[in-house]
Amino acid sequence: MNNVNETIWDVVVIGAGAAGLTASIYLAKAGRKVLLLERGAQPGGRAASQELAGARLNLGPHAVYKSALRILEEVGVTVTGAAPGQNGKFLFEGADGEEVVVPLYKLMLGSFLKWSEKSQMIRFYARLRKMDTSALQHVSLQDYLDERFASPRVRGFVQALVRVSSYCNAPELVSAGAVIDQLKMSQVLYVDGGWQSIVDQLKNRAHHAGVTIHSGTVVREISGSSPRMTVQLKDGSRLSARSVLSTAGPTETLALLDSESDAPEAEIYKRLVPVRAACLDLVVSGMPEPATKFALGADYPWYYSNHSAAARLTDDARRSVIHVMKYLPPAEPSDATRNERELEHFLDRIQPGWRKHVVERRYLPHMTVSHAVVTASGGGLAGRPGVAVAGRPGLYVAGDWVGSEGMLLNASLASAKEAAQCIIADIRMEKEGMTRGA
Ligand SMILES: Cc1cc2nc3c(=O)[nH]c(=O)nc-3n(C[C@H](O)[C@H](O)[C@H](O)COP(=O)(O)OP(=O)(O)OC[C@H]3O[C@@H](n4cnc5c(N)ncnc54)[C@H](O)[C@@H]3O)c2cc1C
Numbered sequence: 206m207n208n209v210n211e212t213i214w215d216v217v218v219i220g221a222g223a224a225g226l227t228a229s230i231y232l233a234k235a236g237r238k239v240l241l242l243e244r245g246a247q248p249g250g251r252a253a254s255q256e257l258a259g260a261r262l263n264l265g266p267h268a269v270y271k272s273a274l275r276i277l278e279e280v281g282v283t284v285t286g287a288a289p290g291q292n293g294k295f296l297f298e299g300a301d302g303e304e305v306v307v308p309l310y311k312l313m314l315g316s317f318l319k320w321s322e323k324s325q326m327i328r329f330y331a332r333l334r335k336m337d338t339s340a341l342q343h344v345s346l347q348d349y350l351d352e353r354f355a356s357p358r359v360r361g362f363v364q365a366l367v368r369v370s371s372y373c374n375a376p377e378l379v380s381a382g383a384v385i386d387q388l389k390m391s392q393v394l395y396v397d398g399g400w401q402s403i404v405d406q407l408k409n410r411a412h413h414a415g416v417t418i419h420s421g422t423v424v425r426e427i428s429g430s431s432p433r434m435t436v437q438l439k440d441g442s443r444l445s446a447r448s449v450l451s452t453a454g455p456t457e458t459l460a461l462l463d464s465e466s467d468a469p470e471a472e473i474y475k476r477l478v479p480v481r482a483a484c485l486d487l488v489v490s491g492m493p494e495p496a497t498k499f500a501l502g503a504d505y506p507w508y509y510s511n512h513s514a515a516a517r518l519t520d521d522a523r524r525s526v527i528h529v530m531k532y533l534p535p536a537e538p539s540d541a542t543r544n545e546r547e548l549e550h551f552l553d554r555i556q557p558g559w560r561k562h563v564v565e566r567r568y569l570p571h572m573t574v575s576h577a578v579v580t581a582s583g584g585g586l587a588g589r590p591g592v593a594v595a596g597r598p599g600l601y602v603a604g605d606w607v608g609s610e611g612m613l614l615n616a617s618l619a620s621a622k623e624a625a626q627c628i629i630a631d632i633r634m635e636k637e638g639m640t641r642g643a
Pocket residue numbers: 219220221222223224225242243244245249250251252264265266267268269270422423424425452453454457482484572573574575603604605612613614615617
């Protein structure tokens with residue numbers, strides 16, 4: 206790290222996930238000298254995929270919202286893939302306490318729902334795109350559902366749609382306005398080659414733009430303020446930078462600050478509640494009920510999808526990638542073994558005999574899908590922390606918990622771009638000031 210240590214970097218970016226890579230590209234393209242540090246062996250973070258049994262598996266089910274493509278295209282990334290099919294099955298709790306599996310078309314055409322329930326659902330859908338959500342940003346999803354829908358089945362159905370679009374299973378906390386806005390942009394793509402294809406392109410674009418990337422490098426501390434900031438690494442070495450951008454999570458970022466308690470943002474970061482999931486990822490050869498490609502729990506926080514039905518993820522056409530997931534509630538301590546059994550039980554209900562078809566399985570019991578639920582108490586997206594860290598000139602943050610735009614990857618990309626633009630403007634002003642002063 207010698208010449209790295211001697212350089213005064215314009216920006217040191219911590220974390221080479223989607224946010225760090227994207228911000229680095231914007232910064233380097235604007236002529237800034239950028240060092241990108243990643244503690245993992247490879248860039249990618251939660252957007253990385255893993256090769257298993259000849260298949261590319263994302264870390265749990267990942268779909269790109271089409272609205273994220275604008276920023277990806279701006280930094281030179283092309284995404285290919287296809288939208289998942291619209292038909293699916295829903296699981297409700299029956300009168301005997303057992304799950305009842307109902308295909309979507311039967312929900313609307315069959316006798317499982319009463320006419321009044323069907324008409325509530327149709328009205329909700331019909332109004333969705335034009336719904337003005339400004340008055341709902343401070344309202345919790347639970348309050349919204351209780352007030353709007355008398356039927357528990359309709360409430361369960363709407364909650365299933367909210368969970369699949371936001372991954373959030375916290376109806377008492379989450380902002381109804383924010384999740385309805387998220388539901389409105391429901392167009393997603395399953396990505397050919399997995400999300401790794403996005404990571405690989407971001408990495409190549411970053412190299413091409415002149416970003417220096419060091420993987421396997423753990424940052425321990427950030428100190429100072431712009432234009433003299435110091436980043437200390439685990440090996441004890443120190444780097445100098447004009448600005449620092451952390452794309453680590455809120456808790457991890459706070460732990461990096463030399464005097465954490467002084468940061469006015471500390472209290473806000475500590476209050477953020479993560480969105481978590483337990484993921485069972487499978488490579489299978491055929492399935493007992495191949496027509497069942499997608500299923501959601503209405504009365505249960507479960508997700509099932511055959512991602513190979515839309516995206517190219519294997520070289521062997523007989524094999525498919527299946528993602529099964531439980532949306533974890535934030536309040537309950539989660540029991541990894543019990544959750545795995547629950548997901549297996551869910552599979553027994555929709556794909557009886559599935560075990561014989563499994564070529565490879567991977568269980569990820571505690572995935573952080575997003576570092577922050579978008580809360581009603583915060584007034585929706587407007588309540589999330591900003592990119593500039595108050596009281597720390599020169600320190601910026603980006604990620605799926607930052608900024609007032611989007612959720613999940615969209616938030617990471619939007620905050621990465623915004624942070625990069627702020628840093629570019631700061632450094633320009635500082636350099637102009639120096640020239641004028643000289
Ligand atoms: C199961 C699951 C399903 C998901 N599905 C979707 C989906 O369908 N659609 C969607 O839009 N989003 C989805 N997401 C969310 C999406 O993956 C993330 O929002 C996005 O990848 C986050 O990127 P990031 O760069 O902000 O954070 P990360 O990918 O977490 O990157 C942060 C990086 O910082 C590094 N780091 C942390 N601390 C340090 C340190 N001290 N020193 C050096 N490096 C450090 C980490 O190793 C990491 O690589 C899903 C996530 C999960 C887990």
